[in-house]
Amino acid sequence: MRHRQFVTVNDVARLAGVSQAAVSRAFTPGASISAEKKERIILAAAELGYHPNQLARSLIRGKSNIVGVGVGDLNNPFFNQTLQLLSTELDQIGLKLLLFPAHAVTAEEPSISEILNYRLDALVLLSVSLTSRLAEECGKAQVPIVLYNRTTLRDDASSVTGDNALGARTMAAHLLAGGHERLAYIAGAEGASTNIERESAFFAAIRAAGLTEPRLERGNFDMAETAAATRRLLASKERPDAIFCANDLMAIAAINVARHEFGLEVGREISIAGYDDVPMSSWPAFSLTTYAQATPDMVRNTVRIVCALRGDATHHERVVVQGAMRVRGSTRPVRLPIYPAA
Incomplete structure (x- = not known):
């Protein structure tokens, strides 16, 4: 088996009749080299199929780029x-x-x-x-x-x-303005700072409104775990009338369970909201209300x-x-939502 022979800077220099340093300058933007010599080097490189090793060149300069x-x-x-x-x-x-x-x-x-x-x-x-x-x-x-x-x-x-805290407070204000009283939160990974901030701000906003603290289930940013968490919430005696999920993928999983397993009309019988505003959120199949990250x-x-x-x-x-709220059909319509100031 024949091994591939790599063309080196020496080969280009030899064919162009110049020094190795001249070849290096020809491939360095802004380097001092005559137009005639640079053209000769470029033609020689093209003939031999030579391409400079940008990684090696950058390491010599102390930066890999x-x-x-x-x-x-x-x-x-x-x-x-x-x-x-x-x-x-x-x-x-x-x-x-x-x-x-x-x-x-x-x-x-x-x-x-x-x-x-x-x-x-x-x-x-x-x-x-x-x-x-x-x-x-x-x-x-x-x-x-x-x-x-x-x-x-x-x-x-x-x-x-x-701004996870602002996003969670804004979502709480939206759900409260829709008249929801039995809220639930499906959390992401327990140690994730994003989830910690969203969970803490959402619970604080609900408590400040004088309502019972939201029920907590954990979905760990996983659709299968979120589906199981949603089933537990919806099968309970005191079924929540609104679920806020720590991200959009979990909210989409919750919508699928509510709609196809429990026969609920999402946006009327139960509100479900997410966080991030991924492209799927705007699809008519989900029409997900979410807090969009910028x-x-x-x-x-x-x-x-x-x-x-x-x-x-x-x-x-x-x-x-x-970020900013994206109000769509997965939550109860609100005529005059009052959102917290930044």
Whole structure:
């Protein structure tokens, strides 16, 4: 079996009759080289099929131009949309995205080593909790960390989140304005900062209105677990008249159970609401009332912070981006909703 022979910079230099340094300058934007010599080098490279190794070149300069992204749940369209926007934004400023699944950014040492072997300019964690060990190892390697849709009390990482407390209070105000009195909350993962903030603010708003505290079930951001939680709520003696779910996928699972297993008319006999505003939420089949995260603004802030950290790895920020209500048919109509101020 014949091995592929890679064309090197030496081959191009020899064919073009120039030095290796001249070949390097020809492929470096803004470098000083005559137009005639550059054209000769480009023609030689094309003839030989040579392409410069951008990764090797960037490492020599001390920057890989690669941003690692750890993703917690690719089944959630919210993160697919984020990845698409993030990839586009990074590409526009000459940076590339390298994707790591969630298990590669938890406690497994080989996976952490794999991440750090790429000499990333930064690591962005999409709804992935930051472990102390990962933070410590990235700190040693001078790889700054940005959490997206998660918060941290650490002072060695940046974060970009939506205003979860405002979103939950706004949803509570909407459901209360619809005359609901028996409310329930289907929570996400217990340790997720997004769920903690949404749950705490929603319960506080309901208590402040003088109503009984919402019933709590846990769906763990999983559609099957949420379906089971919805069945428990709807089969109970005191069936709730409104369910707020910690994200849209869970709300869609709840709608399916309410409609197809219990025969309820969603939006009239029971209100169901979510959080995020994923594309499926606006489909007529669901018409889901939800609190929309401002994903483009969150991504722009993330990229801005990454750029700042490439210059100063200690320049950490905590950014909170406000979203907006999307009222659709899955909740009871409200003539004059009164929402809390930001």
